[in-house]
Amino acid sequence: MLWSHLRSLDTSGRISLGILCLVLGVSISGHRISPYDPRAYTGEPLQQPSRQHWLGTNDVGQDVLSQVITGTRTSVLIGVLVGLFSGLLSTTIALLAGVYRGLIDRVLMRIVDLFLSIPRLLFIIVVTAYTGSSISNVIIILILFSWAKGARIIRAQILSLKEQTHIEAAQIFGASHNYIIWQHLLPEILPLTVYTFIQTASFAIASEAGLAYLGLSDPSVGSWGKMFHDIQAYRGVYYTDAWIWWLMPPVFCLTTLLSAFLLFSHSLQKTLNPQVLATWDRQL
């Protein structure tokens, strides 16, 4: 099911999938390909790119390339974890609402509406301010504020699936809710779940980078956002040329990764049920 969707991707979808796989590869093998310990002081401060330091060094002489690679790991970890758990949450809630309908559906959808109407980033910043910004807190908060979109869209798909004859037939033959969920609904909503996973992962990575930039994410974890934060704390660097090889690598990585997510979800969208996505567009 999912395989056929991936095979019918267009060119930009395939390229972006390639980029995503590359980023995943870098993050998995990170500690092996990283030339230095990202925290070790391995050179003179603010060096230009050289054979020893491919992307130069930062204000305290740490290797920029190693930091970028560590940042990749952090971003991918956050994207995958938030995407996975948030996707699980949206799917569960969508199934509860879409299969059982009635009061539970109405209550759940009101909660979804609530989460969709609030300014997410503002909530995330304020809640982090209270709970503290350890990496696990940040991940939990991002999950909490990112499941609603997916729940709505998957529920719409379930409702349209339930009207199809083969599922009606199964119901008439006395299939239980459980049977219908596992045998019919879950396999058919899988591509849509992947779609929401991609969107959530991309949101989580961008938000974490933003939080880290503001200094509201875990300061002990190296990330691209943390690099922006360090640069911003040392603004004088903008008046030399050093910012080009210090700031631009994480900027390039972050925007490339987010663009890949965006292109991939656009291509995937084309292979999905267009009607459900149209409903979704109107509802947001």
Add this chain to the structure above:
Amino acid sequence: MGRAKPLNRLLEYLITAWLILTINFALPRIIPGDPLLYLTGEASGDASVAVNERTREKLRHYYNLDQPLSRQYLVYLAGLLSGDLGYSIYYKTPVTELIIKTAPWTLLIMITAIILSTVFGTGLGVFSAWKHGHRADKGLLIFASGTMAMPSFILAILLQIIFSVKLGVLPVSGSVTLYENYSSVFDRLLDIVRHMILPTIALTAVLLGENYLLTRNTMINILNTDYIFVARMKGLPTWIILYRHALRNALLPILTQVSLRLGLAVGGMIFVETIFSYPGMGNLLYRSVITHDYAVTQGVFVVITLTVMSVNFGMEYLHQCIDPRIRNNI
């Protein structure tokens, strides 16, 4: 999609507003530890003020923390109704006063950005829909996707480096030049405009892509309908078909959707104001989080969330009043 009657909608919004106020009340109290520690900033270890036992008792009494929860809650709601949002420990000023001082700057760049992104987003969206499938459409689509992939804070940093630091044509930060003696009102206005250009561009970019995509998709659907076909058959000029026939029907849903995306702009606003040290509410919020000035954090949070929700409700209500298709389509 069924829509509820306005009165039901109002009720829903009121319930949501009440929920948000309650979350705001509960947040400092459900986190382990004495809420007073949050109020004085001691919870984080780097307090901005030192408090002795007597002051502590006084503060506890002032914030009604010596009262039962239910009473605290009522006092909190009553305070909100009378516009009392507490007292900033860092600025030593009532929070309401701080918000009144910063809100105009935020409104200035937010409203400008919303107008710009709506005008340009809609204009480009109509153009793209008209050229649907052509090279111009594809090019615009890629450009819009690009702006959506770049987080607002990255764009803001790059704009700041290029235009303020490297080229030196626009001011680096702030909303006015400090200690400047203006020779005329015009000079002063010019100074304000020069300071708001970069923050506004960064904010506009946050909304532009969304507006463009929304308009484009809505217009592509409308351009395929029969009445547009008839208008074409009549030989009407293209711009009349596009703007008088098609866009007129698309505009209201688009505007409603735009207002629902206001929450998105708020996130961008916090980053943009922080980066340009623009003295608005986003920057105030950031400063309060960094200095652990929790009364300010909560005040700004409540004001922004309630404003966003009121605008959303207002737009939705207006939409229902003006557009008969929605009113009858329950």
